[in-house]
Amino acid sequence: MAKSNRNAHPLPEIYDRPGFQIRRAHQNSVSVFLETLKPFDLTPTQFGALTMVSRWGPVSQIDLARSLGFDRSTTALVVRLLVGRRLIARMADPKDRRKFALTLTPAGRKLLEGCRTAAEQARLALLAPFSKAEAAEFLRLLRRFNAAFDGVSRAPPVVQATAGELVAKGKNKPTGKAIKTRLVNNKTSR
Amino acid sequence: MAKSNRNAHPLPEIYDRPGFQIRRAHQNSVSVFLETLKPFDLTPTQFGALTMVSRWGPVSQIDLARSLGFDRSTTALVVRLLVGRRLIARMADPKDRRKFALTLTPAGRKLLEGCRTAAEQARLALLAPFSKAEAAEFLRLLRRFNAAFDGVSRAPPVVQATAGELVAKGKNKPTGKAIKTRLVNNKTSR
DNA sequence: CTAAAATCGTCATACGTATGACGAATAGGC
DNA sequence: GCCTATTCGTCATACGTATGACGATTTTAG
Numbered sequence A, B: 001m002a003k004s005n006r007n008a009h010p011l012p013e014i015y016d017r018p019g020f021q022i023r024r025a026h027q028n029s030v031s032v033f034l035e036t037l038k039p040f041d042l043t044p045t046q047f048g049a050l051t052m053v054s055r056w057g058p059v060s061q062i063d064l065a066r067s068l069g070f071d072r073s074t075t076a077l078v079v080r081l082l083v084g085r086r087l088i089a090r091m092a093d094p095k096d097r098r099k100f101a102l103t104l105t106p107a108g109r110k111l112l113e114g115c116r117t118a119a120e121q122a123r124l125a126l127l128a129p130f131s132k133a134e135a136a137e138f139l140r141l142l143r144r145f146n147a148a149f150d151g152v153s154r155a156p157p158v159v160q161a162t163a164g165e166l167v168a169k170g171k172n173k174p175t176g177k178a179i180k181t182r183l184v185n186n187k188t189s190r
Numbered sequence C: 001c002t003a004a005a006a007t008c009g010t011c012a013t014a015c016g017t018a019t020g021a022c023g024a025a026t027a028g029g030c
Numbered sequence D: 001g002c003c004t005a006t007t008c009g010t011c012a013t014a015c016g017t018a019t020g021a022c023g024a025t026t027t028t029a030g
Helices: A018-036 A044-055 A061-068 A072-084 A106-114 A116-127 A132-149 B018-036 B044-055 B061-068 B072-084 B106-114 B116-127 B132-149
Strands: A088-092 A100-104 A158-161 A166-168 B088-092 B100-104 B158-161 B166-168
Touching: A018 A044, A018 A116, A018 B018, A018 B044, A018 B116, A018 B132, A044 A061, A044 A072, A044 A088, A044 A100, A044 A106, A044 B018, A061 A072, A061 A100, A072 A088, A100 A106, A106 A116, A116 B018, A132 B018, A132 B132, B018 B044, B018 B116, B044 B061, B044 B072, B044 B088, B044 B100, B044 B106, B061 B072, B061 B100, B072 B088, B100 B106, B106 B116
Parallel strands: none
Antiparallel strands: A088 A100, A158 A166, B088 B100, B158 B166
16 A cells, blocks of 8 residues: 555556557557558448448348447448448338338449458558467457457447347347346446 | 358458457447546546656646657647646646646546546456456557557657656657658558 | 337437648757 | 748547437337
């Protein structure tokens, strides 16, 4: 308890905090992506959205959100932007009028196809600092980290895709709760 | 080239992208921090700024920015917010009238001191998914990742603090360049 | 079948973060 | 001592991201 913080330690312990390093990693990864994808004018978020819409045929915003781990209002903004660029088309879902059905426009398909190489380049650039084994370990640890906190939030992450359906954690009625509060409440409140 | 994307692969390769996992990790780490520090109403960013100002006595915004890896306009916003909350005081620097000298107010000092325990709790919570060895490895890999991309940007990261001075990469005249373009241009352009 | 609960998308608001441009001030070369 | 290049802080703008609230709709309990 003695405030033995003799500052022989030149740098504050901020740099040892996982959150700090993760934030920096995020900055860097976004930077690299933007740089590499500059000809296509796509952010990682937009790329993710396009990719998901491409895979899940007509999909609702909420399902898109869950697949990417976004909040639904975040998703609304991204979708609006992409619709504005005529990369995504929005139609009313006749089955459920609360929903929109999102699909790629031809332009969207073309753009996504066109940036495949660049996207792969970005991925490789991000793993370049590592040996092959380290890269695998890095991803493994990130996944473990995220799995531990994928929790209760307005942006519950996807678990698996059984067929053509998105299934989100805790959405199945059988077990009811039980997966509820896993470790920490993921609700980002401010 | 043959579009052999037979979607036996249910989930798109998005989840294998380091950027995606890093983004999720960032989301989660911010979430945990906010939750844990809720009584103090501090974001990770604000906490970092307060901590740095606390350590570097009177410091300019630009040095604060460098120490945290922020852009200087980002820093201006955070500082404004903290000044608004009377946690940070801003005085004109008599030596260089372009600069402000930032210090903690008594309230700032008290708040920072008060949230020490919570901040440590947050740090531990973030490392909880890992064994001790994994946690160390996680941090090591994150540092290696960031070191590889800490490059040329408006927010060049700090290298070391020699005594009471902040030293930023590439700012020393001796070697001149040589550390310049390390691997990728870190400039985040949109 | 009806009333309550859950779901979907939106809005307002707030913070984090960056770029590009700009004015004020300082530092360096000559 | 100047003129120029650099540095510092700010602004406008843009995107990412979340919360809380709300209306429209659908689902579910009785």
